[in-house]
Amino acid sequence: xxxxxxxxxSGVSAKMIRYYEQIGLIEPPARSQSGYRVxxxxxxxxxxxxxxxRSLGFSVEETGALLALWRxxxxxxxxxxxxALKHVAELEEKAAALQAMAATLRHLASHCHGDKxxxxxxxxxxxxxx
Amino acid sequence: xxxxxxxxxSGVSAKMIRYYEQIGLIEPPARSQSGYRVxxxxxxxxxxxxxxxRSLGFSVEETGALLALWRxxxxxxxxxxxxALKHVAELEEKAAALQAMAATLRHLASHCHGDKxxxxxxxxxxxxxx
DNA sequence: CTTGACCTTCCCATGATGGGAAGGTGTAGC
DNA sequence: GCTACACCTTCCCATCATGGGAAGGTCAAG
Numbered sequence: 483x484x485x486x487x488x489x490x491x492s493g494v495s496a497k498m499i500r501y502y503e504q505i506g507l508i509e510p511p512a513r514s515q516s517g518y519r520v521x522x523x524x525x526x527x528x529x530x531x532x533x534x535x536r537s538l539g540f541s542v543e544e545t546g547a548l549l550a551l552w553r554x555x556x557x558x559x560x561x562x563x564x565x566a567l568k569h570v571a572e573l574e575e576k577a578a579a580l581q582a583m584a585a586t587l588r589h590l591a592s593h594c595h596g597d598k599x600x601x602x603x604x605x606x607x608x609x610x611x612x
Numbered sequence: 613x614x615x616x617x618x619x620x621x622s623g624v625s626a627k628m629i630r631y632y633e634q635i636g637l638i639e640p641p642a643r644s645q646s647g648y649r650v651x652x653x654x655x656x657x658x659x660x661x662x663x664x665x666r667s668l669g670f671s672v673e674e675t676g677a678l679l680a681l682w683r684x685x686x687x688x689x690x691x692x693x694x695x696a697l698k699h700v701a702e703l704e705e706k707a708a709a710l711q712a713m714a715a716t717l718r719h720l721a722s723h724c725h726g727d728k729x730x731x732x733x734x735x736x737x738x739x740x741x742x
Numbered sequence: 743c744t745t746g747a748c749c750t751t752c753c754c755a756t757g758a759t760g761g762g763a764a765g766g767t768g769t770a771g772c
Numbered sequence: 773g774c775t776a777c778a779c780c781t782t783c784c785c786a787t788c789a790t791g792g793g794a795a796g797g798t799c800a801a802g
Contacts, residue, residue, distance in 0.1 A: 486748065496749090497791065516798055518749055527739070534738045539713040542789070552735045562734050563726035570714045570721065577710035583669040584703035587696050596693035604692050605682045608664045609657070616779065626780090627760065646767055648780055672758070 488521035492529035502532060507546050539573055618651035622659035632662060637676050669703050 489496040499519075502508045508528055512520045531552060535545040547565060551557045593603040619626040629649075632638045638658055642650045661682060665675040677695060681687045723733040 484749070495790085498789080500751095501789075514749095514798095516749085518798080531739045536789090537713075538717055538738070539710065548735070548738065551732075552739055555730055557730045557732070558728045559724050559730060559732040559734075560726045560728065562732045563721050563724045566717050566721045566724070566734050570718050573710045573714035573717070577707045577714065580669065580703045580707035580710070583667075584700045584707065587668055587703070588700050591693050591696045591700065594689050594693045594696070596690045598688045598690065600685055600687045600689060602681075602687070602689040602692045604689075604696050605678070608668070608678065609661045609682055614780070625759085628758080630782095631758075644767095644780095646780080648767080666758090 483521040483526070485519045485521065488519075488526055488529060491526045493533045494529045499529065502529075502542070505542070507532065507542055507549070538569075540569060544569065613651040613656070615649045615651065618649075618656055618659060621656045623663045624659045629659065632659075632672070635672065637662065637672055637679070668699075670699060674699065 483491070485496045485499055488494075489499060492499075494502070499508075503510050503519075508525075510519075511525050512522075514520050528549070531549060532545055535548050536542070540548060544565070548562070551562050551565070587604070590604045590607050595601065613621070615626045615629055618624075619629060622629075624632070629638075633640050633649075638655075640649075641655050642652075644650050658679070661679060662675055665678050666672070670678060674695070678692070681692050681695075717734070720734045720737050725731065
């Protein structure tokens with residue numbers, strides 16, 4: 483399987499596959515005589531793992547840690563859980579920050595007439611000298 | 613006022629002030645004979661506006677649009693409100709995405725024993741072949 | 743044997759921010 | 773006036789994850 487098929491099969495773009503290889507997140511695959519990367523099913527499985535970890539918001543570095551645990555058959559599930567819950571806390575913190583911004587702005591907007599006149603509590607507040 | 617004092621007074625770092633000037637978000641300030649940037653109160657006011665807009669999650673580009681409206685005394689408040697509500701929607705969308713990740717992961721973690729054994733539904737799920 | 747789809751590596755760009763180097767300026771204390 | 777130190781200037785580099793694209797090699801179908 484060439485990189486294009488591996489990309490198709492895993493949902494990770496060819497560009498990203500090369501990048502993940504370059505930074506050492508995944509193992510370099512075999513090469514054909516002409517230098518093409520050749521992927522087998524286990525490689526694709528790893529790529530899917532990476533894609534899913536990324537889609538759960540893990541950074542590439544955290545994904546590397548998860549990958550190491552995944553491959554380590556003598557891992558303690560406590561280590562995985564700790565990593566996961568720490569990440570959950572970070573996600574929730576970021577979500578809360580975004581929601582706080584949204585709430586503030588929504589509140590300001592609710593007091594804005596939204597017509598042709600220039601008076602606007604949104605700008606007033608952002609530009610207030612406090 | 614030199615850039616250090618302006619940074620202090622506005623809460624925007626000197627590095628960022630220079631950057632905002634470079635990309636055209638803010639006007640280049642006056643210069644002293646020796647080439648130092650010289651800021652007056654209106655400049656600091658603008659910088660504070662920028663800082664607040666950024667802290668509400670507006671991108672630098674959106675901040676530029678807000679700044680233009682802020683300076684335009686014949687603006688329609690509807691334009692500001694539209695911009696703000698569009699941004700609120702984006703913020704809420706991002707927050708929801710983060711929370712969905714957190715919920716998924718929290719759910720998986722709740723099924724993980726978190727002990728010395730290797731069995732772990734978190735890794736199982738991330739690595740599942742689906 | 744040509745064509746087109748694929749592959750390779752290499753470089754550049756994004757967005758917002760910080761770090762740091764090399765060198766000039768301004769001021770306080772002696 | 774001289775020294776020390778804090779500040780300023782510009783310039784380059786790094787981050788994080790991703791995409792774009794160029795220049796050139798490979799492969800399979802017609």
